[in-house]
Amino acid sequence: xxxxxxxxxxxxxxxxxxxxxxxxxxxxxxxxxxxxxxxxxxxxxxxxxxxxxxxxxxxxxxxxxxxxxxxxxxxxxxxxxxxxxxxxxxxxxxxxxxxxxxxxxxxxxxxxxxxxxxxxxxxxxxxxxxxxxxxxxxxxxxxxxxxxxxxxxxxxxxxxxxxxxxxxxxxxxxxxxxxxxxxxxxxxxxxxxxxxxxxxxxxxxxxxxxxxxxxxxxxxxxxxxxxxxxxxxxxxxxxxxxxxxxxxxxxxxxxxxxxxxxxxxxxxxxxxxxxxxxxxxxxxxxxxxxxxxxxxxxxxxxxxxxxxxxxxxxxxxxxxxxxxxxxxxxxxxxxxxxxxxxxxxxxxxxxxxxxxxxxxxxxxxxxxxxxxxxxxxxxxxxxxxxxxxxxxxxxxxxxxxxxxxxxxxxxxxxxxxxxxxxxxxxxxxxxxxxxxxxxxxxxxxxxxxxxxxxxxxxxxxxxxxxxx
Numbered sequence: 001x002x003x004x005x006x007x008x009x010x011x012x013x014x015x016x017x018x019x020x021x022x023x024x025x026x027x028x029x030x031x032x033x034x035x036x037x038x039x040x041x042x043x044x045x046x047x048x049x050x051x052x053x054x055x056x057x058x059x060x061x062x063x064x065x066x067x068x069x070x071x072x073x074x075x076x077x078x079x080x081x082x083x084x085x086x087x088x089x090x091x092x093x094x095x096x097x098x099x100x101x102x103x104x105x106x107x108x109x110x111x112x113x114x115x116x117x118x119x120x121x122x123x124x125x126x127x128x129x130x131x132x133x134x135x136x137x138x139x140x141x142x143x144x145x146x147x148x149x150x151x152x153x154x155x156x157x158x159x160x161x162x163x164x165x166x167x168x169x170x171x172x173x174x175x176x177x178x179x180x181x182x183x184x185x186x187x188x189x190x191x192x193x194x195x196x197x198x199x200x201x202x203x204x205x206x207x208x209x210x211x212x213x214x215x216x217x218x219x220x221x222x223x224x225x226x227x228x229x230x231x232x233x234x235x236x237x238x239x240x241x242x243x244x245x246x247x248x249x250x251x252x253x254x255x256x257x258x259x260x261x262x263x264x265x266x267x268x269x270x271x272x273x274x275x276x277x278x279x280x281x282x283x284x285x286x287x288x289x290x291x292x293x294x295x296x297x298x299x300x301x302x303x304x305x306x307x308x309x310x311x312x313x314x315x316x317x318x319x320x321x322x323x324x325x326x327x328x329x330x331x332x333x334x335x336x337x338x339x340x341x342x343x344x345x346x347x348x349x350x351x352x353x354x355x356x357x358x359x360x361x362x363x364x365x366x367x368x369x370x371x372x373x374x375x376x377x378x379x380x381x382x383x384x385x386x387x388x389x390x391x392x393x394x395x396x397x398x399x400x401x402x403x404x405x406x407x408x409x410x411x412x413x414x415x416x417x418x419x420x421x422x423x424x425x426x427x428x429x430x431x432x433x434x435x436x437x438x439x440x441x442x443x444x445x446x447x448x449x450x451x452x453x454x455x456x457x458x459x460x461x462x463x464x465x466x467x468x
Contacts, residue, residue: 005125005197006104007047008095011040011058011066011111012085016342017271020326021304024346024354028270029112030065034279039270040066040111044073046118050107050125052076055098057091063231064362064465076230083236088194089250090242093207093218094234095200102201105132109195110269114279117265124263128197131163131259137206137252138165138197141190141260142267147180150271150336152192152248154260155183165259171248190262192248193269203251211250217242228466272335273319273328277302287312293320300332325357362465363388364441376453380434382407382442387435389463396450396457398426400434405442408435431461 015027022028029040047054053076058066060081070077080094092108099106107125115121128138141154157169171192175183183189207215217238224235252258268275280288285299291310293303298315305322312320319335321328330338345353358367363386370377382388382405390410400409401423409416409424410433416424417437426432428450436442 004105005050005107005129006053006055006099007050007107007109008055008057008092009040009043009047009109009111010088010091011056011062012082012088012091013112014085016339017336018273018276019338019342020323020328020352021321023352023356025061026065026356026360027062027112029110030062030069030360033270033276034114038069039114040069041073042114043109043111044070044075044077046115046121047107047109048073048075049118049122053078055080055095056111057082057095059085060233065360067230067362068360079231081231081233082239083234084240086239086242086244088247089207089211089214089245090218090239092196092203092247093211093215094222096198096203096207097200097215097219097222098232099200102199102204104200105129105197106200106203107195107197112270113193113195114268114270115263115265120265121263124261124265125197127164128259128261131160131165131261132197132199132202134163135199135202136163136165136257136259137202137255138259138261139168139252140193140195140197140263141166142193142263144184144189144191147177147184148191149175149177149180151269153180153183154190154192156188156190156260160259163259165261168258168260171253190260191267193263193267196247202257206251206255210254211243211245214243214245214250231466273302273321273330273338274332274335276304277319302332323356326352362386364436366446369445371453374449374451374453376448378446378448380444380446382434382436382444384436384439384441387464388433389458389460389465390431390433391461392429392431392459393450393457394429394459395452396448397428398432399447399449400424400426401445401447403443403445405436405440406438407442407444408437409433410435433462 013027015022015024018028022031030038032038055078056066057080063079063081132138152174153172155169157167159166221234221238224238226233277288282288287295287298288302290304291306293305293310295301295312298312300317301312301315303310303320310322317332319330342353364382367379369379402418402420407418411426412430
């Protein structure tokens with residue numbers, strides 16, 4: 001009988017390398033990139049055959065995005081919520097300390113990788129069980145297909161037939177192009193995928209030896225955590241005081257019991273627009289088109305245009321990424337520079353650098369359609385059975401028009417039921433709530449008017465999502 005493996009999906013990420021589609025408040029793991037599915041959903045579907053219960057480690061800000069992906073994938077999730085990002089060492093320490101017991105086999109994997117062959121992936125993971133149960137940290141190396149400077153490398157010393165693994169000599173940080181070419185020519189080097197199989201107790205012991213400060217800070221944060229259903233919130237003060245470091249630096253480069261299993265299947269970390277383009281079929285001129293893009297007299301051009309026609313004429317080696325509120329046009333040679341550009345835009349205070357026009361909420365989503373001096377128009381979609389918090393605004397009034405579905409509206413002491421084409425006005429300072437009492441999504445157009453229209457002008461009196 002195959003060993004029982006408990007998957008832990010690491011859902012952190014800033015969302016800058018795939019801007020403007022991916023942004024800080026909606027990183028790439030949540031973006032529907034492949035056949036309408038997000039990378040996180042595909043990751044959760046991939047590990048379902050290992051366990052129908054999965055642990056995730058994510059930002060508190062993204063918890064409902066993770067929950068939505070879990071529900072769509074059909075898995076049950078135990079959430080560990082980080083108040084701030086502290087890299088993979090702290091995230092993995094938290095999962096190991098929260099594991100059912102010291103012998104639990106934990107499979108750590110990033111949320112944003114694309115591995116299309118699930119059966120091969122599961123078989124490869126099972127090949128690492130013997131070594132993991134023997135007290136090794138097992139990593140999974142990807143057979144390189146080109147000399148990439150975007151990935152770290154694992155150098156192999158030899159094999160261990162008894163453990164069915166390869167022995168790890170060392171980890172190599174992301175090299176420059178010349179060094180990457182040299183590593184490929186030498187052989188016995190693999191890309192570091194950041195996927196690990198290890199017993200919880202083994203990882204805790206390794207942290208005690210090489211990063212005791214990280215382990216102690218996380219242990220303190222977990223001991224002071226609070227529980228909200230399936231969500232475990234790590235204590236903010238204790239976790240914020242933890243050192244931020246990757247598991248590679250903190251442990252793996254120093255630990256003497258690390259083994260590797262090679263993965264021979266297709267793999268991508270979807271870490272740049274080059275990688276995204278490779279996921280789409282190419283035409284005779286190597287153009288790759290998603291959505292309503294068109295290319296004439298062009299070659300090696302990638303167009304992402306889900307919302308409107310985008311035409312490329314006479315282009316060569318360009319990425320054209322169209323979203324409702326920002327457009328990126330970049331030469332393919334500069335794909336790795338997008339992250340730095342987003343950093344510069346963020347410093348300038350450009351809101352599109354970090355936020356989408358379309359903003360997910362635990363009850364649904366809103367899309368900021370238009371805005372001007374003292375007014376803002378939103379399209380709001382509420383899931384069946386969901387409701388917004390009972391709230392009030394100090395600086396704005398709201399006018400709601402139902403365009404689809406059935407709404408229950410609380411306005412002061414009144415409770416109203418609105419059908420399509422009916423509307424209601426909510427004056428400034430009045431307590432109100434919107435609920436979807438139908439079986440289909442509720443869609444309304446909200447017109448806000450007032451002296452200040454920021455999202456922070458809200459007082460919540462009752463909330464089902466831990467925000468009041």
